[in-house]
Amino acid sequence: MEFLVRADNNLPPDMPEQRRNELRAAERERAVRLREDGTLKRLWRVPGRTGWIGLFEAPDATVLHDALASLPLWPWLDVTVEPLATHPQER
Amino acid sequence: MEFLVRADNNLPPDMPEQRRNELRAAERERAVRLREDGTLKRLWRVPGRTGWIGLFEAPDATVLHDALASLPLWPWLDVTVEPLATHPQER
Amino acid sequence: MEFLVRADNNLPPDMPEQRRNELRAAERERAVRLREDGTLKRLWRVPGRTGWIGLFEAPDATVLHDALASLPLWPWLDVTVEPLATHPQER
């Protein structure tokens, strides 16, 4: 099942640069894993923001939740998940 | 996977009573089928409104969509679907 | 450039069935053309609604507008278009 996930990133602007870069590197690393197992299919940047929009696939919302919660930046993310149904034209 | 479904019912107040009752009877009939196959698990009335909130279960959002679209009142329903993840305390 | 397009479909419930089916057939036909020229990349159904969410690609918003306005159902669609930037992880 596919989900459209929207996340706004609330990392405080005054977080020390080193800590910020460590988190970002770990986030990229984790995202690569999620792509490899097919959970993360597409990722876009919301122009002008640190937030992103992603197309995810997971058996259900529980597995999806665990994947999102595994992201190092998760504690600073404001996430909304939208379920997607297959459109008749893509069945 | 479970979904929380919220539907506001926009049947026009001046629809002929007979037509309205036919639709309602068909709706009840259809809901019974959905309960029997486990899709519809709980249904509540939003107090003061003709709308309802329902707990549904379906393999994914596509199957859920087809179930909701099979409701005779569907053309007049304003529906929002919220995906539910299993809470750690209920795993 | 990619765009996330969200459309709610306000076809009146009491539109004659024949007229409705003609419009839907023409809509499917037009969507096939848009897929062939790469404008329409993915299409999902918003579960419980007649609306859809689509991933589109176009040189700019003007070309995208013309594509959306060419849809037979367009006069009844309530459309919002969100620009997407390429995420660093997909550059």
Place this chain on the structure above:
Amino acid sequence: MEFLVRADNNLPPDMPEQRRNELRAAERERAVRLREDGTLKRLWRVPGRTGWIGLFEAPDATVLHDALASLPLWPWLDVTVEPLATHPQER
């Protein structure tokens, strides 16, 4: 009477891990009590968030309030309570 309760969890991300785990353990403990006395009937995780949605039953909103206020995490919860009426199909 049943209530649909929605809670967003605003525990600050930089709260010391130990304090956070103590609160969580106490929360789980309290939730078990609330299940035993029939107040808490179902609990779901909002996918992608630390918030939850719960189906509660209580004689009235005052008893419900006291139950919610007894949760160790309550001072950090942003709660909305929605009253549920029994649907004609479940009377």
Place this chain on the structure above:
Amino acid sequence: MEFLVRADNNLPPDMPEQRRNELRAAERERAVRLREDGTLKRLWRVPGRTGWIGLFEAPDATVLHDALASLPLWPWLDVTVEPLATHPQER
């Protein structure tokens, strides 16, 4: 249990005067009954609107729903119900 009920009245402006007055008279009549049985405790007019705000008391939301649905104007009312808990200062 007490509830704060808010209702916007969408009677179409071009409804024939006679029909409108019949409905209003029946509404007043019904409201008197609800006051007598203690369901309707206070009623205010939202200044500038045909809507109202009411303080209601009912054993639960199901009984409240039936009371509201018994109002002759109900099909044209856009109602929201808010549960009220007893404040510590009024226990």
Place this chain on the structure above:
Amino acid sequence: MEFLVRADNNLPPDMPEQRRNELRAAERERAVRLREDGTLKRLWRVPGRTGWIGLFEAPDATVLHDALASLPLWPWLDVTVEPLATHPQER
């Protein structure tokens, strides 16, 4: 003239317990005064929140404002005031 007053309470969760209790005691004390002079008529707890809804009576919004601003917790309250007109059924 009556007013419906809604207040969300933003006392920070990590405020020292003693300071919090002092403020609450002073708040209760002040509320008693406001009841005695007829300004505060009813007070409800919003279930699940530290906020409240109150029915107030004052000659005008200026007197009401001074009464609300006299509450010890006022600096942490997010208040909205709604004017109430007498309903024809209560004239």
Place this chain on the structure above:
Amino acid sequence: MEFLVRADNNLPPDMPEQRRNELRAAERERAVRLREDGTLKRLWRVPGRTGWIGLFEAPDATVLHDALASLPLWPWLDVTVEPLATHPQER
């Protein structure tokens, strides 16, 4: 007591011109009366809309309501009333 009143005008665009002009003339006439008795103090046009914003003065919201309800266009107005308190700098 002063009130800030905001009204959006929903006269249907296809109402016959003559009926529309009659209503407008009656509205102007009524507004003159309200100015004379001090109820209507200032009136502004919301640029680009048929709606208006007005500064009204009335003993209370009930008198204000009756004044607004006396406007010939009232059945087509979507009105919100905001109570105003005297600012310390204008006491």
Place this chain on the structure above:
Amino acid sequence: MEFLVRADNNLPPDMPEQRRNELRAAERERAVRLREDGTLKRLWRVPGRTGWIGLFEAPDATVLHDALASLPLWPWLDVTVEPLATHPQER
């Protein structure tokens, strides 16, 4: 003074084509006049919608209102006007 004007176009989809084209032609004609006198400076289409966003210049909101109200489509437009101040970098 410059204004950012946003207009959603609510021409009913089932308006006869001829009437619709007459209105559009008259609208284009009027817009040309407004460009010539410097009132209308830029005009964009909101992608996917029949609405538009425009950069207007007028001595004040009253003159702007009259210009907008002179548009043949104005009765079907849902307009919001935002005032713009000169940015320090453009003084």
Place this chain on the structure above:
Amino acid sequence: MEFLVRADNNLPPDMPEQRRNELRAAERERAVRLREDGTLKRLWRVPGRTGWIGLFEAPDATVLHDALASLPLWPWLDVTVEPLATHPQER
């Protein structure tokens, strides 16, 4: 040209009293100047809040901005400005 200006005041509750009073005194002082030069015409307190609503007059939004930005409390104000057109009844 007249503007309706709405400002919510976000001075932190725990700001030292002395600093707060200095700012308030300077604010009053500045407001007097703005009244003298005709920029500030009326000022109301939003009942229950530290925010205010003001009727301002300025040649354009740029002059208005500079006046608002000159207020000592401005860095803590959340301001929205609404342009007002002269109503036909006041031309």
Place this chain on the structure above:
Amino acid sequence: MEFLVRADNNLPPDMPEQRRNELRAAERERAVRLREDGTLKRLWRVPGRTGWIGLFEAPDATVLHDALASLPLWPWLDVTVEPLATHPQER
């Protein structure tokens, strides 16, 4: 392609003046570069706020994002980007 960019500036009021002025100077400097390369075409101040509205031009949202992210104040900006299609009257 043109974009309408709206940015609210959340620089904390208590940031040291010197740091604030350094950031502002660097911001002006960067904006000049963006004007020279045609990315930034017009910039307005939202009256009463530190936020701004800008008309930008870029090949796509990705290039636009990089331009916005290059602004020294970007970490404190709350940005929304709206895509603009060319209006038929400006083709």
